Amino acid sequence: MANVNVSTGKLLTRYENNQSTSRERVDWLHWTITKLHHVFKNSIVIITFLALWEAAPRLGLVNETFFPPITEVAKAWWGLLLSGDFVDHTVTSLTRSIGGFTLAILVSIPLGLAIGWWKTAAEYLNPLLEVFRNTAALAILPVFILLLGLGETSKIAIVFYACVFPLLLNTISGVRNVDPLLIKSARSMGLSPISLFRKVIIPASVPTIFVGIRQAGASSILVLVAAEMVGAKSGLGYLIQYTQFSFQITEMYAGIISISVIGLIINYLLVQLEKRLTSWKQVYSE
Amino acid sequence: MTTKISIQQVHKYFRVKRNLGHLKETVQPISALQDINLEVKQGEFMVIVGPSGCGKSTLLDLLAGLSKPNRGQIRLDGNEIAGPNLDRGIVFQQYALFPWKTALANVEFGLEAKGVGRKERRASALEYIQLVGLAGFENRYPHELSGGMKQRVAIARSLAYDPEVLLMDEPFAALDAQTRETLQSELLRIWEATKKTIIFITHGIEEAVYLGQRVAVMTSRPGRIKQVIEVPFESRTSEDDLRSNPEFVKIRHQIWDLLKDEVQRAQEQEKSKTLHAGNLKSNAKGVAANG
Incomplete structure (x- = not known):
């Protein structure tokens, strides 16, 4: 009787082991499928879009001269890259946009923190800031060109202007909307106003400040390209404008695609930085 | 006493x-x-x-x-x-933990304010985390903890700086x-x-x-x-x-x-206050409509 029991037990464990290995296999398979599904979901529309782009001119649905197939555009892009033109224009554009963006961060974040902390200042300044924010940066581009000329200064200045307001307003609202309970709790521990600011207000407003940083990152590219189209002798915006005027349509499309790729990369980098700095925030999984 | x-x-x-x-x-x-x-x-x-x-x-x-x-x-x-x-240490109903700090760092916060050295701070915080029964959860962020656990962290934080x-x-x-x-x-x-x-x-x-x-x-x-x-x-x-x-x-x-x-x-009291406030609102509306 005892023997029988032992062997049954062994059998049971063996059965369970089998079960668990097969479960692992199922898990692994399941994981792969989820992963594949994820990749599929993310790329299918883009692939379809590119396929349409390729097919439409080839099938004569659109005029090939004005709308060349994507492979032709890719070829043109490669040509631009080999000739070195692309790198030159990109470096020029990035220097301007990163320059203006960085300057805006250096000015806006400290200023925003100060204004947000000083309630009266925020109340007085807010209307004016709202007016400036809602004045499209491009609308005052002529002013910048008049005052600062056609050189680098006016480009950097317009990017700076476009970045300052989202940064400033988000920083102010970040500081002003810190959970009052956190402030109360810190105050109850006898924190001085300066350490309260340093240890509670600033870390608590980081997520909102980052909203501003991402908005500014996006507009830094947008505004720059437009500015380069209007008055510049180099840069990606100039490249697009110039190729259009000289009827190099494939090169024009190559320039457009480069800009959207650069925009994507910048946004991706900012998102990664944000994730790193606000890793304490709740992550909602899909 | x-x-x-x-x-x-x-x-x-x-x-x-x-x-x-x-x-x-x-x-x-x-x-x-x-x-x-x-x-x-x-x-x-x-x-x-x-x-x-x-x-x-x-x-x-x-x-x-x-x-x-x-x-x-x-x-x-x-x-x-x-x-x-x-x-004096306060424990609030809504925990008031700093969401960007781990449980341990939250407990250390008051000690930091008190000017306790880094090493001593850590040791003391670990001790109080243990006292409230949260050993093993030191490195969790508040959003990863349940309400009861958050309140334990808050209690540990208030006890850690040894208030009277x-x-x-x-x-x-x-x-x-x-x-x-x-x-x-x-x-x-x-x-x-x-x-x-x-x-x-x-x-x-x-x-x-x-x-x-x-x-x-x-x-x-x-x-x-x-x-x-x-x-x-x-x-x-x-x-x-x-x-x-x-x-x-x-x-x-x-x-x-x-x-x-x-x-x-x-x-x-609550009812009459709400009622009063409601009346005010409808009054204000009436005024607005007349104006």
């Missing part, structure tokens, strides 16, 4: 802006606390119970030094309370019933281990009788101390079901009797 905290004839008013429709704004002082007198002994567990809106939290703010009484004074060890200080008095503002009100009961007995255990003076604010009668050595019952607004009731149990942390003890039931009923009218009055 010596007196730890002495609240003497404390009054507190608030100025509330009331916009009476088309009339000009009037500022009316509203009395939140009226002539509060209470002595809390060294190492005592004092519970203050009252209907909602009776000024319990106002009283706690005064004790914390976050605001000042309009009249009267509060003394801690004979010295008048001048402002917030690390000799622990002020607790309805700390278990947001928790589910089972977690609340667990934390209540844990709190008693911690109290016996640390021998802190605790002032605990609640609107739960059962919680008050279970935890407090004495229970101060407050009236509806303006808040006054209606009566202070002794709860004469020797050992609360024993395994027996204290809550079904006839003595416990008797005291609970006594407090319930004291509170019954107050709660009713508080609710009526």
Whole structure:
């Protein structure tokens, strides 16, 4: 009787082991499928879009001269890259946009923190800031060109202007909307106003400040390209404008695609930085 | 036993802006606390119970030094309370943990404010994390913890900088019933281990009788101390079901009797306030429509 029991037990464990290995296999398979599904979901529309782009001119649905197939555009892009033109224009554009963006961060974040902390200042300044924010940066581009000329200064200045307001307003609202309970709790521990600011207000407003940083990152590219189209002798915006005027349509499309790729990369980098700095925030999984 | 905290004839008013429709704004002082007198002994567990809106939290703010009484004074060890200080620790209902800090770093926060060195801070924080039963959760962020765990972290944070008095503002009100009961007995255990003076604010009668050595019952607004009731149990942390003890039931009923009218009055106050505010709103609307 005892023997029988032992062997049954062994059998049971063996059965369970089998079960668990097969479960692992199922898990692994399941994981792969989820992963594949994820990749599929993310790329299918883009692939379809590119396929349409390729097919439409080839099938004569659109005029090939004005709308060349994507492979032709890719070829043109490669040509631009080999000739070195692309790198030159990109470096020029990035220097301007990163320059203006960085300057805006250096000015806006400290200023925003100060204004947000000083309630009266925020109340007085807010209307004016709202007016400036809602004045499209491009609308005052002529002013910048008049005052600062056609050189680098006016480009950097317009990017700076476009970045300052989202940064400033988000920083102010970040500081002003810190959970009052956190402030109360810190105050109850006898924190001085300066350490309260340093240890509670600033870390608590980081997520909102980052909203501003991402908005500014996006507009830094947008505004720059437009500015380069209007008055510049180099840069990606100039490249697009110039190729259009000289009827190099494939090169024009190559320039457009480069800009959207650069925009994507910048946004991706900012998102990664944000994730790193606000890793304490709740992550909602899909 | 010596007196730890002495609240003497404390009054507190608030100025509330009331916009009476088309009339000009009037500022009316509203009395939140009226002539509060209470002595809390060294190492005592004092519970203050009252209907909602009776000024319990106002009283706690005064004790914390976050605001000042309009009249009267509060003394801690004979010295008048001048402002917030690390000799008093507060535990809030909504935890008030810093979401960008781990459990351990949250507990270290007060020690940092106290100027304790890095190494010592860590060791001490770990000790208190252990005391509240959260060993193994040191590196979790608040959003990764349940409500009960968050409140444990908050309690550890307040205990870590070794305050003389622990002020607790309805700390278990947001928790589910089972977690609340667990934390209540844990709190008693911690109290016996640390021998802190605790002032605990609640609107739960059962919680008050279970935890407090004495229970101060407050009236509806303006808040006054209606009566202070002794709860004469020797050992609360024993395994027996204290809550079904006839003595416990008797005291609970006594407090319930004291509170019954107050709660009713508080609710009526609340109702008339809401009604009043509603009337104002419709008045304002009427004016707008006429204009």
